[in-house]
Amino acid sequence: MKRRAQLVAGAVALLVSTSGSLGQMPDAAPRTSAISGVVVDANSGQPLPNTVVTLTERESNRLLTDSKGRFLFRGLAAGDNYVLTAKKAGYFEGSYGSKNERGTRPIALGAGDWFSDARIELVRPGSISGTVRDEAGEPVVGAHVRVMTRFWIGGRQQLAVTQPVKTDDRGQYRATHLVAGRYIVSVLSPQQALPNDAAPQASAGPPLPEAVALDLDPWARLVVGNFVTPPPVVPGQPSTTYPTTYHPMTTLLSDAAAITLGPGEGRDGVDVQIRPVPAWRVSGRVDDPSAAGYLVRLLAPGTEELSLGSETATSYTDRNGRFTFLNVPDGRYTIEVRRGAMELRYAGNREISMLPIPMPGFAGARGGAGVISTAPAGVSYVYTSQPDERPRWGRQNVDVSAGDLSDVVVPLHQSVSLSGRFVWEKGGALVSSGNPVYGLVAEPAGSPSLGMPSAQLPPGTTTFTLPGLLPGEYWLKTVTGMPIKSIVWQGRDHTQIPFDTSAGQDITDLVVTFTDQTISLTGTVSNMPARPDGAAVLVFPAAREGWSHYGLRPFNFQSVPVSTAGKYSATLPAGDYYVVAVNHTLADAWHDPAFLGRAAPSASRVSVTWGEKKTLDLKMSEVR
Numbered sequence: 001m002k003r004r005a006q007l008v009a010g011a012v013a014l015l016v017s018t019s020g021s022l023g024q025m026p027d028a029a030p031r032t033s034a035i036s037g038v039v040v041d042a043n044s045g046q047p048l049p050n051t052v053v054t055l056t057e058r059e060s061n062r063l064l065t066d067s068k069g070r071f072l073f074r075g076l077a078a079g080d081n082y083v084l085t086a087k088k089a090g091y092f093e094g095s096y097g098s099k100n101e102r103g104t105r106p107i108a109l110g111a112g113d114w115f116s117d118a119r120i121e122l123v124r125p126g127s128i129s130g131t132v133r134d135e136a137g138e139p140v141v142g143a144h145v146r147v148m149t150r151f152w153i154g155g156r157q158q159l160a161v162t163q164p165v166k167t168d169d170r171g172q173y174r175a176t177h178l179v180a181g182r183y184i185v186s187v188l189s190p191q192q193a194l195p196n197d198a199a200p201q202a203s204a205g206p207p208l209p210e211a212v213a214l215d216l217d218p219w220a221r222l223v224v225g226n227f228v229t230p231p232p233v234v235p236g237q238p239s240t241t242y243p244t245t246y247h248p249m250t251t252l253l254s255d256a257a258a259i260t261l262g263p264g265e266g267r268d269g270v271d272v273q274i275r276p277v278p279a280w281r282v283s284g285r286v287d288d289p290s291a292a293g294y295l296v297r298l299l300a301p302g303t304e305e306l307s308l309g310s311e312t313a314t315s316y317t318d319r320n321g322r323f324t325f326l327n328v329p330d331g332r333y334t335i336e337v338r339r340g341a342m343e344l345r346y347a348g349n350r351e352i353s354m355l356p357i358p359m360p361g362f363a364g365a366r367g368g369a370g371v372i373s374t375a376p377a378g379v380s381y382v383y384t385s386q387p388d389e390r391p392r393w394g395r396q397n398v399d400v401s402a403g404d405l406s407d408v409v410v411p412l413h414q415s416v417s418l419s420g421r422f423v424w425e426k427g428g429a430l431v432s433s434g435n436p437v438y439g440l441v442a443e444p445a446g447s448p449s450l451g452m453p454s455a456q457l458p459p460g461t462t463t464f465t466l467p468g469l470l471p472g473e474y475w476l477k478t479v480t481g482m483p484i485k486s487i488v489w490q491g492r493d494h495t496q497i498p499f500d501t502s503a504g505q506d507i508t509d510l511v512v513t514f515t516d517q518t519i520s521l522t523g524t525v526s527n528m529p530a531r532p533d534g535a536a537v538l539v540f541p542a543a544r545e546g547w548s549h550y551g552l553r554p555f556n557f558q559s560v561p562v563s564t565a566g567k568y569s570a571t572l573p574a575g576d577y578y579v580v581a582v583n584h585t586l587a588d589a590w591h592d593p594a595f596l597g598r599a600a601p602s603a604s605r606v607s608v609t610w611g612e613k614k615t616l617d618l619k620m621s622e623v624r
Contacts, residue, residue: 134274438479
């Protein structure tokens with residue numbers, strides 16, 4: 001009792017001493033409920049003073065923790081959905097019920113209730129640092145170092161990359177804002193060549209200020225300054241280059257040594273040594289001489305699903321459809337020709353990086369970005385493209401074995417388009433609903449190498465055409481305030497079936513129907529664990545084939561927190577589902593299809609239809 005009294009007294013004193021927008025409570029009619037707690041370091045358990053704590057329900061209130069990390073919100077009305085988050089410099093943002101943003105556990109308050117033990121644990125970001133040295137052991141200044149890691153995304157393991165960091169004047173780098181996990185460190189070194197005509201500059205933008213183009217070839221120039229500068233040319237000897245290298249000293253992604261980080265851990269001494277290797281010239285053309293200004297990428301094994309910066313070499317087609325790669329090491333490669341690129345990007349627990357991908361050697365490119373709900377917090381997608389009404393693509397395997405390679409021909413193929421019309425379920429013009437469609441994307445069901453074709457639609461649009469799809473599976477997504485009831489093509493509903501473009505034929509006459517109906521699934525969870533542990537309710541398709549290749553932002557998966565009163569609520573499209581309540585530490589486990597297989601036997605099965613409001617009570621399940 002004495003300790004509780006001290007907590008309340010300290011927190012009340014904090015509120016009294018705080019003014020302005022931080023901590024000042026409204027002078028409205030007295031309210032009788034309260035929430036108090038403490039913010040601590042997740043590793044040490046030490047309290048964190050001067051932490052901004054935000055309480056949100058219908059409105060937001062903020063205050064600072066006192067010298068012992070304590071806080072108190074008082075004068076609160078009864079409510080079922082109070083959410084506590086905390087933010088402090090040097091830590092990831094956290095919340096009550098989880099150490100990241102997505103696992104927030106709502107707090108339920110009755111009239112006169114005092115929720116007195118809301119403990120929020122904040123995690124420090126991890127880091128990886130080291131030195132990049134050359135073959136003589138000298139530090140490499142200005143090298144781009146990038147960290148990458150694997151996540152379950154769309155039901156499959158995929159690589160996500162961080163923004164590169166540059167080595168300083170001592171050759172040292174430091175990658176920060178990392179959560180616990182396994183990481184690969186690489187020193188980027190794509191050899192960027194530009195044709196001697198100016199065609200690419202018109203479509204890709206001006207050269208980057210630090211880029212310098214060297215005249216080393218009759219047909220192309222080598223761009224230096226963006227990445228590691230290659231060794232000087234020695235007369236009478238083959239050219240050499242520094243290839244992309246992975247920690248500690250390998251040029252193969254499959255041989256890279258993974259670095260394991262614990263929560264908040266900093267790993268020093270993760271050094272990378274780069275060494276020069278003989279380099280060759282690879283040249284050729286696309287089979288359409290009118291295809292000028294296309295980005296041509298030379299990809300080593302294992303990097304096919306990575307984006308710009310991961311190539312062994314890059315080039316552009318000139319006015320006659322020719323391209324030249326300079327400084328290419330021995331190896332087997334894939335040549336890829338396309339108008340744009342996409343990558344999965346990792347930026348820590350919650351912070352999302354929306355910076356576009358720079359085209360090699362150039363500034364400026366059209367594109368976009370967004371959050372990936374099928375991955376842990378902090379993973380996003382970023383895509384970029386060059387304008388083209390009917391973009392084409394090409395792919396060709398080559399083997400570079402100790403010599404120049406010429407006359408490579410890359411066939412170009414026409415990309416596929418999706419076209420159709422929008423309708424309003426109740427009839428009449430779509431815009432009469434007040435929620436016109438203004439964006440359209442084709443989201444890859446599996447590999448990000450398919451890209452993210454997109455289109456901006458003018459207000460009032462009722463028909464659409466979306467070009468640029470490569471062979472593979474895509475989900476059609478719209479940007480609108482209305483749920484999609486159906487996407488019908490050739491008599492089949494594709495709202496939960498991806499479009500397969502492998503045949504190379506345009507997909508036409510789609511009918512996308514919007515509705516104002518919603519579906520809610522609510523209930524309570526019994527045998528809840530004692531505080532501070534909570535629960536999450538996972539909702540996933542009953543059909544096993546829907547557990548993978550569901551894209552970046554699926555609409556038929558839900559992971560929702562359970563409030564302190566044991567209540568949950570989910571919004572879904574019509575369909576058949578499994579529903580299971582698990583410990584909150586498993587809130588993101590549904591990304592792994594193997595986990596869904598273990599959870600299904602103890603889950604409840606439910607079917608929901610449009611406009612239905614269904615109640616389903618659950619018991620906690622132990623899924624291992």
